[in-house]
Structures are given as structure tokens and as C-alpha cells.
Amino acid sequence: MAEEETELSDNQKKEIAKWFLLNAPAGEIQYVAKDLKSVLNNDDVYDEAASEAFPVYNKSHMICLEMPGRFGDVLVTSYGELQGNEYLDPKTAQVAIVDHVKQVCTEVRPASDEELPTPYVEEYRCALEAEMLKYVGEAYPKGSCSVYCINGKDVEGPGYDFELVAVISAARLSPQNFCTGSWQSIWNIECKDDIQVLELKGKLQVGAHYFEEGNVQLDAKHECRDSTMFQSPDDSAIAIASLIRHHETEYLASLEASYLNLPDATFKDLRRKLPVTRTLFPWHSTSLFSLTREISKELGIGK
DSSP states (O other): OOOOOOOOOHHHHHHHHHHHHHTOOTTOHHHHHHHHHHHHOOHHHHHHHHHHHHHHHHHHTTOEEEETTTTEEEEOOTTSBOSTTEEEETTTTEEEEEETTTTEEEEEEEOOGGGSOOHHHHHHHHHHHHHHHHHHHHHOTTEEEEEEEEEOTTOOSTTSOEEEEEEEEEEEEEGGGTEEEEEEEEEEEEEETTTTEEEEEEEEEEEEEEOSSSOEEEEEEEEEEEEEEOOOHHHHHHHHHHHHHHHHHHHHHHHHHHHHTTTTTHHHHHSOSSOTTOOOOOGGGGGGOOHHHHHHHHHTTTO
């Protein structure tokens, strides 16, 4: 006799709901939240799960929100996180107050002097941000970027080390066409004054979700390192932006090359060399086949 099913506790339901929210593809968490709310049928459990999951999701996906008052956009990242739901926008020296669950910026206030780097560090940060904005404008039409000082923001002049981080976030959301995609890159730049070197560490992540006649997700990650000379703010910014452009362009080219070879390599290796039908699969004309159509035909669906 089968064991009786036990009712899940509210805490278990909350944890399951959180898992679904946190694993929603880029730009799709609101769709997942709507369905979860209907399935849970318990506003208290949903609200608790949402209040815990949305801040983590928003920061991990580095979502971009429009600030009221025509101040521009702010990236929601852990690097710009202050207290509570406040996030620094270095470009405008403004602090945005964010409603994570609604994914909107509700209020803006000027940043205090303690929340901003010194004029010496700001000169390097601002020069790099200007170069990054040029690059992102060319490479990621739907992208945003920010440059933060995460270490040594109190450095007053030469002779001391500090660290900047440049983040790029771009999303292409087209749910009506059953696809969404995102690009995120984080570049840590250690400015080592004693040895006159700038050390770069990059983390790149690409996500894509196609859900027409199926459900396919891509989650690709890549890390890289490089270095250049520590020079004047403008020269350092140009050198850093050039290295970032080189590494990201190279990674995108490698991704394109690998996916162009998918039919002849990866997919081929996943299939039997000689299937049960003893008929080889025609890899040269894969576009003629639709898995959904073939299954529907076999099962007699839609007749």
C-alpha cells in the first residue's frame, strides 16, 4: 500500500518557490512569480519567498532600472549596494532606492561624500567609465555599464593601491518571440601603484532561453586575466578598455564558432552511430525536421 502523501509545510513551500524564482531565466522572473502566486494560493508564503528571492535575483542578473526625475539608469549590483535597498549610481553621484519585487526605482537622493571616492581615485574611475560607455555603446546597443571603486576609495594621491570594478549588463528580451538572452561581464582592475601595473580579472557570462516548441537554455561562463601599465587616468582607461574589448570579442567569436559546429560535432556524438532503424540521420538537412511535429504526427495529436 502506497504511503500517504504528506502536506508540505509553509517553510518548505517558501523554499521551493524561492528556487523557482532564483532560477528564472533573464527577464522572466515576473512571469514565474505570477504562476507561482497562482499555484501557492497563499499570499503570505509567496510574499515571504518573493522578498527573499527578488533582491538576490536582481543583483545576480545586474538588472538596469530607470531612475525617476530623468537622472538616467542605475545598475542593481552588489558593488553599488549601500544600506537597505539603496544603490549607488557612480555616473550621476545619485543613490537610487529600489523596490526589488516590483523591479522599479522609487526614489533618488544625492550621494554623500562618504559614499563617493576621493577626487584622485574618481579621476581614474571617471576616465575608465567614459571609455567603457563608448565601448558598450558600440558593442551592446541594449547594454549598460558602471565603474565602481571597491577598495581604496579614500586614497588621496599616488603611492597607494586601489581597486576598480567595471560591470557590463545587457539583455535582449523578446518573450513574444519565445526567446530571451543576457550578457554579463565583471572586470576587476587592481591598480598597483608600487609596481606601476594594472591587473585585470574578467568574468563573462552569457545566458539564453528559447522556448518555442521546447525549452532550451544556455549558460556559458568564461574567466580571463591580463595586465597593462599603470599610467595617467586617460591612458590607463584607454588601455583597460582596449583589453576588455579584445577579450570579450575573442570570447564571442569562440562561442559563435562552437555553436556553428554543434550539428557536426556535439549533437552527432549524442546520437547512436547506427540507430535502430539502421538509417543514418541526415545532418546536412536538419532544418527539415521538427521534433514536436514528428511526435505530434506519431501520437495523432491535432487531428
